[in-house]
Amino acid sequence: MxxxxxxxxxxxxxxxxxxxxxxxxxxxxxxxxxxxxxxxxxxxxxxxxxxxxxxxxxxxxxxxxxxxxxxxxxxxxxxxxxxxxxxxxxxxxxxxxxxxxxxxxxxxxxxxxxxxxxxxxxxxxxxxxxxxxxxxxSLGENGVNLLLNMKPPHNLFVKVRAKQNIGSFELSDGTTVSLTENALHSLPVADCEMLIRQGMLELAKREAGKYAVPVKRGQFDATGRDTMYVDERRGEDRRQAKTDLLIGSGSIDRSI
CATH class of the missing domain: 1.20.58.1030 (Methane Monooxygenase Hydroxylase; Chain G, domain 1)
Structure with a gap:
């Protein structure tokens, strides 16, 4: 049985x-x-x-x-x-x-x-x-795209990398960004969310727990040397921390 x-x-x-x-x-x-x-x-x-x-x-x-x-x-x-x-x-x-x-x-x-x-x-x-x-x-005059803003963003901008040559991409404020393969950009979450989910863009991987703050909108230094790095654990600007250390050691005149 x-x-x-x-x-x-x-x-x-x-x-x-x-x-x-x-x-x-x-x-x-x-x-x-x-x-x-x-x-x-x-x-x-x-x-x-x-x-x-x-x-x-x-x-x-x-x-x-x-x-x-x-x-x-x-x-x-x-x-x-x-x-x-x-x-x-x-x-x-x-x-x-x-x-x-x-x-x-x-x-x-x-x-x-x-x-x-x-x-x-x-x-x-x-x-x-x-x-x-x-x-x-049926919602509103122009309708509503439920695929956008499905989760509240932690930041208004996000660092992304293009996985392919997408070409010119117009942001919601009218700014045009050229999305070429492997290029890094800081884009508004609302504008790039759909491209991320479609696999055309990907979130840039964070290195050693740090992420780069763009020198100006939409651009990053290729080497990362001219960008400011923020320590995620303490939220302190590394450059400011280094300056404070030099002042404390007397290497820099405090009166300056």
Whole structure:
């Protein structure tokens, strides 16, 4: 009996295992396992229906035999419910991941990820996008883009690096910035957020816990020697700290 139960729920377990093995992406839709789960549910249901007919017919007179049939039917029903929960969890989790990736990539899921989606999921995504577009256009005179400013920024400007040659990019204040591959820029979060999520820009990596303050808007010194570095742990300007040290040691006249 235990082996029979294990065999009918193996495919359901495989569905959940495929999600656990790829927690940050969408694994290819497992059509075969899903079909086997449906087939197993139908087989278990039919066996229970047949046993119920036998019990109602009174063809089984022994109480022990009746009890055995009832227990077996209950075990089958538990398997049915378990398989159903696994299938529903599989479909719901995939839907949540698709929705998350849709927002993460600025409304456009990469084609490589779409290849892992089934036809029903692609149709659902299309309808979801359509509903969101209608909702956004219905707000205000010019509509609202819900993809912008999804999180409150810690800073109004952010240091980014272009991952490819994007060309001229106009900021919200009319300033034009040339975004060339590997170039560093300090841009308003509201202007570059969409490009970051689409993979065209990336946040510049911080070195040794420090970040460069731009000499002027949108530009950084290539070597970093002419920029001011801020110690994140204490929030003190290194140059000012060095000046204070020289004054304290008498190297600089305090009256100056």
């Amino acid at each position: 235990n082996r029979d139960i294990e065999s009918v729920i193996d495919d359901a377990i495989a569905l959940i295992s495929s999600l656990n093995s790829s927690p940050d992406s969408i694994p290819p839709y497992n059509v075969d396992a899903m079909k086997k789960c449906i087939t197993n549910i139908n087989k278990l249901y039919k066996k229970n229906a047949d046993d119920l007919i036998i019990l109602k017919s009174g063809s089984i007179s022994e109480n022990n035999r009746k009890q055995e049939v009832v227990i077996t039917a209950q075990a089958r029903q538990s398997c049915i419910e378990y398989i159903k929960r696994c299938c529903c969890t599989y479909l719901n989790e995939r839907m949540l991941r698709i929705k998350h990736l849709r927002w993460k990539h600025g409304g456009h899921i990469p084609e490589k990820l779409k290849e892992s989606m089934c036809e029903a999921e692609l149709k659902w995504l299309q309808e979801y996008n359509s509903l969101l577009a209608d909702f956004q256009s």
